[in-house]
Amino acid sequence: MAPIVSVESAPGRSGRTQDTTADPFSFGGRLPGRPLPLRTIALGSIGSVLLLAGSVGAAGTLIHDPVLGDGPMSVLRYGHGRDVAVTVVYAGFALLVWAWVRLGRGVIARLVSSGGVLWATAAWLAPILVAPPLFSRDVYSYLGQGLLALNGLDPYGVGPAMLTGPIPENVHPTWQTTPAPYGPLFMGVAKGVILLAGHDVIASVIVMRLVLLGGLVLLICALPGLVEHLGGRLPVALWLVAASPMTVVHLVGGPHNDMLMIGLLATGTLAMLRGRNVLGIGLVSAAMAVKATAGLALPFLVWIWAARLEGPRPRRFVHAVAPALGVFAVVFGACMALAKVGFGWLSALSAPGMIVNYLSAPTAVGQAVHTVLSLFGELNIWPIVGTTRTLGSMLLLALLAWNWWQARDGGTEAVRRAAIVLCCGALLSPVVLPWYLTWGLALGSAFAWTPRALSYVVGASIALVLAYYPDGEQAMYNWPFVAVGIGAAVLGGTSLLRFDPLGLSGPIRDFTRDLREEHLLRR
Incomplete structure (x- = not known):
């Protein structure tokens, strides 16, 4: 079986290596020898339409659904009708993955341009924009937390169960009494969505999805510059983070606020690489004000700033970290003031810890130890998992410190180390959810x-x-x-x-x- 040719060099029909750097997006998708992959785009589009069709009965549908209601279509929510809807969703996902892999082969072989990947991304995302929440109900929690803030309640102190109505009733039971673990900027976004869409849950989900889609637009716009600095290939980067089923199904289909976070993170990192230090720190601070995870990248960006200054390294670091802290304080303070929330988000960061699954490496180790020890008698799992999670956090801090010091010369190495730490942060967190994989890929996709x-x-x-x-x-x-x-x-x-x-x-x-x-x- 013949392997696909290398990403690094693939001959064209003339036998010479083809270069894609001259046309960053090529929206027509018609570089010499690279027509649009129409069959692959159509295959993925059929998959997305099937995802939309099946999601009406199988996804995170409403408890009191005005679309399905008690009419004939309600059969999709129960019994064999729901089984059919679930089957349609998985069939759509299979076609989407098949199309993504086909597109990836063309990208690797340098037969698909960045424009071709973008056309595929747009075609595959379009049906998902109006679908019910896919593979997650988190968006209802976002809306419930925004509604709390809009009603003058502290979303960092109480959960959506404090309210009544169509939005709170659709929040997953796990999060009904759980404070919001998100930053003040996202609380402001959630409030704005409720103001725009009112209490119409379907409209609120679609508006939230469109607002968060702005993060994907930011990421796509930042990738050409990141690729130029970090040595990757734009079609590969776009294929990894824009056309991926992880993006289509989780980030957009969910939708999840990680999409906004990584867009701000990538844009801020590019600004730092271009020497716009204040803007870069400000954008990544805003990303942290959406989700605290983005803060893992900030110490590495300080090294990029320091590398452009003159003098001994300790002095350069001090002269970089002082204004960086000032920018962070201004941006974060402004987000808190605009959202009218306080510092409660810090204590609420531990809220997701109630989830126990083996996607988190420390949690998986704790579960394994508990399983073995339970052979000798009944044991409470929480002390064991709590211990392994603490050890995992200590390991993450050690990896952060080591990689941070290795990045002390700044430049692209600092970005590479930041991407590594973001990946480690996803794997070693007490709780890991599938879309956390996108944190490190937002920056890592721009490398070779x-x-x-x-x-x-x-x-x-x-x-x-x-x-x-x-x-x-x-x-x-x-x-x-x-x-x-x-x-x-x-x-x-x-x-x-x-x-x-x-x-x-x-x-x-x-x-x-x-x-x-x-x-x-x-x-």
Whole structure:
């Protein structure tokens, strides 16, 4: 079976390496030898439409649904009708993944431009914009927390259960009494969405999705500059973070506020690389005011600032960190004042800790230890998990400190180390949810990737989406389903590197040659 050619160099029809840097977006998608991958775009679009159709009955639907109600369509919410809806969702996801892998093969072979990836992204996202929340109910929590703030209650002190109405009643039971773990800027965003959409839950979900989509736009706009500085390829970066099922299904389909956070983070990082230090620190501070995780990158950006100053390193660091702290204080203070919230978000950061799943490495170790020790007698899991989570936090701090010191020369190495720490932060957090994978990819996608590494991302993306059911409940302890998910992840990752890895179509030709033949016929 023939592997797909390397990301680093792929010959065109003339035998010479093709370069994509001259046309950052190429919205027409028609660079020489690179027509739009119309079949692949259509395949993914069919998948997205199926996701939309199935989500009406299988996703995070409303308790009192004005669309389904008690009419004939209500059959999609119960019994065999719901089974059909769930099947349609998974069929749509399978087609979307298939299209993404096909698109990735073309990107790796330098046969698909950045414009082609963007057209695919737009086509695949369009149906999702009006879908019910997919694979998560978090958006109802966002709206409930915004409604609390709008009614003069402290979202960092109480949960949506303090209110009544269509928005609070749709918040997942886990989060009904849980304070908001998000920053003041996002509380302001949530309040603004409620003001725009009122108490219409469907309209509020769509408006929230569109507002958070601004984060993806920021990320896409920042990627050409990040790729230029960090040495990657724009089509690969866009394929990783814009067209990915993780983005389509989780960040947009969810939707999740991580999308806004990573957009601000990427834009701020690019500003730092371009020497616009105040703007860069300000944007990343704003990202932290959406979700505290972005704060992991701030110490690394200070090194970028310090590297441009003169004098001994300690003096340069002091001269950089002092104004950086000042910018952070101004931005964060302004977000708190505009959202009319206080410092309660700091204590609320521990709120998600009630979730226990093995996606978090420290939690998984605690669960494993508890399982072994339980063979000798009944034990409470919380002291064990609490201990391993504490050890995990200590390890994360050690990794942060070590990588921070390794980044002391600033420049692109500081960004690389920040991306590593963001990945470590996702894996070592007490709680890990599937879309946390996007934190490190927001910056890491702009570096050079080997096909093998990309295949791992494909496998992880598939497995992490399938870690939850379409209605937002976790699927991680349905072991037959987990086995199917792992099999799909392995197949997806392998398919990026090898055409027809199962050998179902007889003798296999090099996929890049197949693509070129098809394109030549169409031309």
